[in-house]
Amino acid sequence: MSVATDTAGAATAASAASVAAASSNISFDDVTVAYRGNAVLKSFSLEVAPGEILALIGPSGSGKTTALRAVAGFVRPVAGRIRIGGEDVTDLPPYARGLGMVVQNYALFPHMRVDENVAFGLRAQRAARDVIAGRVRECLRVVGMLDYVSRYPRELSGGQQQRVAIARALAIQPRVLLLDEPLSALDAQIRRSMVEELAKLHRDLPGLTVLYVTHDQSEALTLADRIAIMRDGRLNAFGPSRQLYRRPPNRFAAEFLGRANLLPVRLESSDPRSGQSRVRFGDAALVAQTGSHMAVNEECLLCIRPHDLVLEESSFGINIVTGTVESVLWQGDLHSVTLVARGERIRLGMPPFGEPPRLGASLRVRFAPEDAVLIANPAANG
Amino acid sequence: MASVAAEAGRTGPRLPATIWVVPPVLVIGALFVYPLSLIVREAFSGGTSGFSLATFGDVLRTTAFQRAFLNTIEIAAASSAGCVALGFVIALILAFVPFPGSRAVARVIETYIALPTFLAALAFTFLYGSAGILNEILMQFLGTKLPPVDFLYSPAGVILAEVTVYMPFVMRPLLAAFSTIDAAQIEVASSLGARPFRIVRQVILPAALPALLAGGSLCLLLTVNEFGIVLFIGAKGVITLPLLVYDKAIQEFNYTMACVIAVINVVLSLSLYSIYRLLLVRFGGRCAGLV
Amino acid sequence: MLVWSRSGRAGVWALGAVLIGVIYGAPLVVILLASFAGHWNGVWPSDFTLRHYAAAFEGSSADQLRASVFTGIAASAAALVIGTWAAIAIRSVRPIARRFLDLFFFVPSAVPSVSVGLGLLVAFSRPPFLLNGTTSIVIIAHLILVSAFTYGSVSAGLARLAPEYEQVAESLGARPGYRLRHVTLPLIMPHLVAAFSLSFALSMGELGATIMVYPPGWVTLPVGIFALTDRGAIFDGAALTMLLIVTTLVVLIVLPRLAQRGR
Numbered sequence: 001m002s003v004a005t006d007t008a009g010a011a012t013a014a015s016a017a018s019v020a021a022a023s024s025n026i027s028f029d030d031v032t033v034a035y036r037g038n039a040v041l042k043s044f045s046l047e048v049a050p051g052e053i054l055a056l057i058g059p060s061g062s063g064k065t066t067a068l069r070a071v072a073g074f075v076r077p078v079a080g081r082i083r084i085g086g087e088d089v090t091d092l093p094p095y096a097r098g099l100g101m102v103v104q105n106y107a108l109f110p111h112m113r114v115d116e117n118v119a120f121g122l123r124a125q126r127a128a129r130d131v132i133a134g135r136v137r138e139c140l141r142v143v144g145m146l147d148y149v150s151r152y153p154r155e156l157s158g159g160q161q162q163r164v165a166i167a168r169a170l171a172i173q174p175r176v177l178l179l180d181e182p183l184s185a186l187d188a189q190i191r192r193s194m195v196e197e198l199a200k201l202h203r204d205l206p207g208l209t210v211l212y213v214t215h216d217q218s219e220a221l222t223l224a225d226r227i228a229i230m231r232d233g234r235l236n237a238f239g240p241s242r243q244l245y246r247r248p249p250n251r252f253a254a255e256f257l258g259r260a261n262l263l264p265v266r267l268e269s270s271d272p273r274s275g276q277s278r279v280r281f282g283d284a285a286l287v288a289q290t291g292s293h294m295a296v297n298e299e300c301l302l303c304i305r306p307h308d309l310v311l312e313e314s315s316f317g318i319n320i321v322t323g324t325v326e327s328v329l330w331q332g333d334l335h336s337v338t339l340v341a342r343g344e345r346i347r348l349g350m351p352p353f354g355e356p357p358r359l360g361a362s363l364r365v366r367f368a369p370e371d372a373v374l375i376a377n378p379a380a381n382g
Numbered sequence: 383m384a385s386v387a388a389e390a391g392r393t394g395p396r397l398p399a400t401i402w403v404v405p406p407v408l409v410i411g412a413l414f415v416y417p418l419s420l421i422v423r424e425a426f427s428g429g430t431s432g433f434s435l436a437t438f439g440d441v442l443r444t445t446a447f448q449r450a451f452l453n454t455i456e457i458a459a460a461s462s463a464g465c466v467a468l469g470f471v472i473a474l475i476l477a478f479v480p481f482p483g484s485r486a487v488a489r490v491i492e493t494y495i496a497l498p499t500f501l502a503a504l505a506f507t508f509l510y511g512s513a514g515i516l517n518e519i520l521m522q523f524l525g526t527k528l529p530p531v532d533f534l535y536s537p538a539g540v541i542l543a544e545v546t547v548y549m550p551f552v553m554r555p556l557l558a559a560f561s562t563i564d565a566a567q568i569e570v571a572s573s574l575g576a577r578p579f580r581i582v583r584q585v586i587l588p589a590a591l592p593a594l595l596a597g598g599s600l601c602l603l604l605t606v607n608e609f610g611i612v613l614f615i616g617a618k619g620v621i622t623l624p625l626l627v628y629d630k631a632i633q634e635f636n637y638t639m640a641c642v643i644a645v646i647n648v649v650l651s652l653s654l655y656s657i658y659r660l661l662l663v664r665f666g667g668r669c670a671g672l673v
Numbered sequence: 674m675l676v677w678s679r680s681g682r683a684g685v686w687a688l689g690a691v692l693i694g695v696i697y698g699a700p701l702v703v704i705l706l707a708s709f710a711g712h713w714n715g716v717w718p719s720d721f722t723l724r725h726y727a728a729a730f731e732g733s734s735a736d737q738l739r740a741s742v743f744t745g746i747a748a749s750a751a752a753l754v755i756g757t758w759a760a761i762a763i764r765s766v767r768p769i770a771r772r773f774l775d776l777f778f779f780v781p782s783a784v785p786s787v788s789v790g791l792g793l794l795v796a797f798s799r800p801p802f803l804l805n806g807t808t809s810i811v812i813i814a815h816l817i818l819v820s821a822f823t824y825g826s827v828s829a830g831l832a833r834l835a836p837e838y839e840q841v842a843e844s845l846g847a848r849p850g851y852r853l854r855h856v857t858l859p860l861i862m863p864h865l866v867a868a869f870s871l872s873f874a875l876s877m878g879e880l881g882a883t884i885m886v887y888p889p890g891w892v893t894l895p896v897g898i899f900a901l902t903d904r905g906a907i908f909d910g911a912a913l914t915m916l917l918i919v920t921t922l923v924v925l926i927v928l929p930r931l932a933q934r935g936r
Contacts, residue, residue: 073844074840074843094843094844095844095845095846095852096846097844098846100844100845101840101841101844101845103840103841104837107835107837107838107840107841109838109842109859109860110860111859111860111862120842120845120847120855121845121846124845124847124848124851124852169845172846178844398765399762399849400767402761402762402765403762403763403766403774405758406755406756406758406778407774407777410755410759410777410778410817410820413813413816413817414780414781414789414817416796417789417796418784418789420792420796421791421792421795424795468692468696471692472689472693475685475686475688475689479676479682481689487693490697491693491697496878496921496925497874497878497918497921498878498895498917498921499878500880500895500898501700501704501878501914502700504704504911504914505699505701506700507902508703508704508706508707508713509699509700509703513713513714515716515717518715522715522716545696546700568675572675581675586675603783607783607785607786607881609785609786609787609880609881610878610880610881610895613880613884614899614902616903624785624787624788624881627787627788627791628881628884631791631794631885632884632885637791637794637795640791641791644788644791644792647788648784648785648788651783651784652780652784655783659779
């Protein structure tokens with residue numbers, strides 16, 4: 001966005017700060033939503049801190065969109081309360097909640113020009129004419145669309161429509177911004193640059209609380225301060241993005257957020273001081289982060305991200321696993337190698353080889369104890 | 383600003399939004415349901431106060447009513463069958479053997495839906511009447527003095543006119559249904575050696591059946607209700623229920639009898655309409671766009 | 674493409690051309706010819722004249738055209754309001770009641786128009802509602818008969834409207850009335866225009882109910898055309914029918930185009 005060009009930086013940052021209202025938190029307090037008797041959100045509790053971007057991710061049908069629609073007021077919880085900035089909004093109609101919302105297809109009003117779209121919320125709330133004009137310009141400048149004020153939505157590209165939709169949501173000085181799969185209608189290349197622009201936007205509007213619903217884990221990892229993973233209408237895992245990625249608390253979180261190798265291992269001993277544990281993988285002894293509480297001799301899973309594995313020449317040292325190469329796939333910026341070690345598949349992301357390993361060859365890989373975490377194995381322990 | 387709006391949202395008890403449906407219900411109720419209920423009351427009171435089936439029985443026994451009833455059923459059934467057959471053939475050609483301008487032709491045929499129905503009857507007098515084009519050609523050709531073709535002032539004339547006017551109601555949903563058939567299906571079928579008739583029977587007909595049934599039942603309803611064509615053709619022997627209602631009420635001022643016939647006609651129409659709606663529900667919104 | 678062989682296709686097209694030409698082309702052509710015919714004694718009409726059109730624009734025929742257009746506009750406008758209102762209001766009704774009400778708004782189109790006319794005659798010929806012999810009873814009859822079409826057309830438009838538009842509008846603080854006026858109605862405007870023009874077309878051609886209720890001073894075109902042909906003035910009738918067709922088509926084709934250009 002043109003906002004963040006270096007020359008204009010300071011000035012726009014100042015004006016951008018006034019685009020957002022005072023930051024508010026969102027809290028779900030034991031919220032249950034049901035459609036025709038089917039609970040799609042089950043006793044859901046979550047706190048979105050003021051000024052943060054919280055990504056709500058999960059497979060389709062996990063209830064993430066329902067949670068967002070409950071905040072917006074389009075679905076009414078059968079139980080529980082929703083608060084925004086401490087105010088209970090559960091019984092308020094959507095138009096009285098003061099939220100900005102951007103949806104998947106943007107829903108720009110096709111019969112209105114860009115400036116009319118952005119002015120819509122302020123006009124609906126009967127703001128003064130000069131106030132509207134000022135804010136429309138300000139919000140369009142924040143998203144870099146000032147040159148398009150008198151265009152109609154059909155004359156804009158997908159990415160441009162997206163920016164106008166954001167400006168329209170910001171214009172009412174929303175207490176929080178709700179983004180419902182805002183990038184999924186864009187093609188891959190524009191999506192990547194829009195992620196960067198959204199990140200930049202939030203740097204310019206640090207007070208803006210954002211609830212971001214997506215099924216794309218890479219968007220969530222890039223943008224969100226914290227991530228909530230949903231499954232079957234419940235909160236499955238929640239935490240700061242980096243921590244959730246590095247130390248997923250359970251198998252579902254490990255597999256949903258990025259790719260993971262999950263090796264079945266047996267816990268031999270834990271050292272509470274270092275937070276590390278010794279586990280056995282066949283006849284190899286490995287060391288990893290302990291993760292949640294586990295008992296000695298318990299079957300659990302060792303989680304390692306593919307890119308945390310490196311090739312090892314020597315056979316001495318800790319955390320070395322030997323396997324035979326099953327497949328090598330070249331993916332442009334990396335080689336994806338699959339090893340088989342003791343009947344388990346291990347995936348590696350390697351920088352492109354000059355000469356890739358041959359199939360059936362024996363390969364040794366190593367990982368650092370800090371890069372591996374133990375998680376419970378629900379299959380092994382009933 | 384947001385909090386101002388939030389407070390405003392809370393003021394005063396709000397009526398449920400459902401309340402807004404009441405005014406149109408009242409209008410239709412007063413202008414449609416109330417008059418119909420008076421017809422029913424008139425029919426069952428026999429012109430007196432109180433309940434009586436006497437007039438009903440009298441009307442049912444008249445040959446005029448019996449003939450009109452049979453005519454109505456016969457004409458409607460034959461017309462609808464004709465609409466289904468003709469509609470299927472024309473839709474098939476327009477959709478699967480298209481020619482340049484076939485879309486425009488489809489649109490022209492569809493506009494017949496919006497034109498007055500008596501147009502066909504009026505045109506038929508010029509085309510097939512005793513001094514019409516067809517008879518004049520045949521008389522010159524055969525050298526006869528009397529018009530050889532004489533079907534217009536019989537049920538056949540009415541049926542042909544109704545087929546003309548109501549065929550688009552079958553063609554339109556059919557074209558919609560045909561457009562959902564994957565062209566690849568037909569190509570694969572013919573690459574496997576299926577002849578056109580076989581493809582029509584085994585691929586196209588099953589896919590078009592819901593639209594065909596819905597369109598056909600709609601035609602049945604509309605042809606039972608048709609008035610203009612029968613009035614314009616004005617054949618002495620071809621009286622249908624709507625025409626009989628008109629005759630009794632306007633020509634003979636016998637309102638009670640008109641009401642009895644109207645009640646029977648309305649019941650017949652509503653039964654057909656229920657069938658049509660059930661078909662629509664059964665086959666989903668695929669035939670949407672029809673009333 | 675169902676028929677691959679060239680000769681097969683030619684045969685199918687020939688069949689189609691004959692069917693469509695005879696059934697849909699010929700009627701319009703003969704009415705057009707008849708409307709200009711001075712005499713029609715042989716196969717083709719002769720002594721072409723504009724006399725019938727001249728007659729159509731003066732005296733009672735001109736009154737009939739005026740009555741039809743006025744009735745069409747008034748009844749369609751009223752039906753548009755009622756149908757749109759019903760289609761919008763019904764969205765907030767619970768599913769089961771909604772299905773019942775949907776049927777209720779469609780039913781007037783399923784009842785024979787003659788019976789609708791008879792009902793109005795019976796209901797409004799006595800106090801307290803004495804409308805018999807007035808213009809308004811004709812307009813009411815048309816209004817009832819076309820209301821189902823406006824309702825259906827607007828309902829279809831609303832069903833096709835993505836719910837996000839209204840939801841986003843609401844989240845931006847637009848109350849129901851503001852949202853309706855500035856978002857919902859503008860977005861379904863093409864359907865409103867289509868509903869109005871179809872209603873107008875149907876009203877212009879309405880005969881069954883009109884012939885039951887029309888007062889002597891408010892004869893519509895179809896009633897007038899029937900009177901003309903009934904007493905043998907079939908060329909005058911044909912000219913009036915052409916006028917009716919042209920008026921109907923103009924509204925049906927031009928109005929939606931105009932509405933589209935205004936966007």
